[in-house]
Amino acid sequence: MLRKVGRDAFMDEMMERLSDGFRALGEGRLATSPARSGFVRESNGTGVLEWMPHHAPGDSATLKVVGYTPSNAATSALPTIIGTVSRYDDATGRLTALADAVVLTALRTGAASALASSVLARRDSRVVGLIGTGAQAVSQLHALSRVFDIERVLVHDIDRDNADSFLIRSKFLGLDVRTAPPETIAAQADIICTATTTEVGAEPVFPDRDMLGHVHVNAIGADLPGKTELPVELLRRALVCPDHREQAVKEGECQRLAPEEIGPELATLIAEPERAEAARDTPTVFDSTGFALEDHIALDVLLGFAAQLGLGTAIEVEYHPSDALNPYPDEA
Template identity: 60%
Template sequence: MSEAILHEGEHVETLVLTQQHVAKLVSSGGRDRFMDLMIDRLRKAFVAARESNGTTPPREGFLRCPGETGVIEWMPHHQPGSSMTLKTVAYTPSNPAEFRLPTIIGSLTRYDDVTGRLLAVCDGILPTAIRTGAASAIASSLLALPGGRVLGLIGAGAQAVTQAHALSRVFPLERILVYDIDETHAASYADRVDFLGLEVRIASVAEIEANADIICTVTSVGVGEGPVLTGEHLQSHVHINAIGADLVGKFEVPKALLESAFVAPDHVAQALREGECQQLEPGDLGPDLMALCADPRAAEEFRDRITIFDSTGFALEDHVAFDVLLELAEEAGVGERVRLEHLPEDALNPYSFH
């Protein structure tokens, strides 16, 4: 939904996009259109980021109480004079097995930067999965050799679905090789990506390394339990999207492989703290994804060697994802407006009611 619509004076309600609304937006327009739009808008936002006055600090959060795994975090993006998007997100690896809930649960909120009003609220689970896949598609289109046909997935959870979907929109994929330490996740993966019409085969890590043109590591490996790749059988031109590292001490890629590869982070400060880049020094990093998007030719010289995109996921992506959902909601006339905030008839009297 456009900023003009959200700022109209007669609208004092907050726009709420429920699970049903988001499902309707995706199903009515189609998954491919939704993903294509996300890839396009993210790419444009990354190109414009260098000239923008927007601010995206590294995410912050709380470790869970003793005995629990995962974190609860907040991720803000600020566009001065316009709006601020805030995502709250919880990472709970035990959710699928214990509660039949997604590992990543979150919500998106949009605030008016002039008045501070809450403009819109939306689910953050699907947008997170979609924008993460879209970011990998953008990075891969810059750093991987064109024409890649074999995708390798280390981890077969929810993120693996949108990674494959996004990459299938920018590469002529023919086959997916998938590995997961949970055999049931690997076994069910083909059914979950049946809409892609691609051959899917369960494989070992060694097989994936030896055959994949592009590899995505999308695991919930614990702190100190990585890496999940060996790096011993990789093709000389492979591109790796490293998705899972999001905590200090958690990583999926061996340090030796990182040191020998070209590494592009998404958000430098965040990646150095909790991504794969925490294993490196700042001087070891290549340009970040936004710099590569602004100058795609700078990435071309690295395509014939091993390249790694360190995707920690940052709030500019969530801001853009929310923009996409709001735009689609306006187009389809979807959403519910509620008076969530108490905006009294007399601004100086909190006990006055409309």
């Protein structure tokens, strides 16, 4: 699909559809998703396995099961974030589609950050900083490049090989990408994206020092209770907008803030962008935990392109006996 449609067209469609979905949610025309659930795994280092449901009454339900395993790249040659997403008919409960969630998650997460940046960051933002240069960083920068006229990109990763390879992985964007220490990124970037696998209770991934007064941060790495990326001092002087408040107060940057210190959700700002206009010249943070409405919409985009291009494979997964009241075949 990416080859046939093109990376830019795919990302543009994802951003447009997510924007429509967030606006509908912010205007009360759409129900939000339940908070995700899951469990922590310790079999290959600390990781999680989570399930994220979204229900569109009268139409369908979408369920993403996603594994977050920071050690995957080093031990198994697998992405840090892997999973599948499935779609069920609301009238019958039948499974109607099953898709990979690796690319889907990367695309919708990057698209959501770009949408948040479009309402919170300065419109003349030119310098982007990326802290953490894994798979998520590629789609973060790609999506931002569709919204802002980026002149320079500063990247840092505690794994120097990852940072160096990012220069190659992001080459298709044609941007000036160079490595830099976190202190330089904090001081020079108009927009910062943090996408790290930092440990629970670890120090912030960049210092709260000499930062631009209008800096906007897309924080996407926090996904466990106690795991955060940003300096708490920055959070307390910034307008902090979560994607899903219930999730963010449990495992996002918002878990360190009092309720009155948390700003409106992204859906509200997409529906009422004037509420964020005055904040563009002040520090802002998008607390991105990722929620199932994003996956529901992303799967819609995926299925739309599949239908348009004639892609996908029909398979018999469910057993449908000739007699719906008898689970045993006649010949048993």
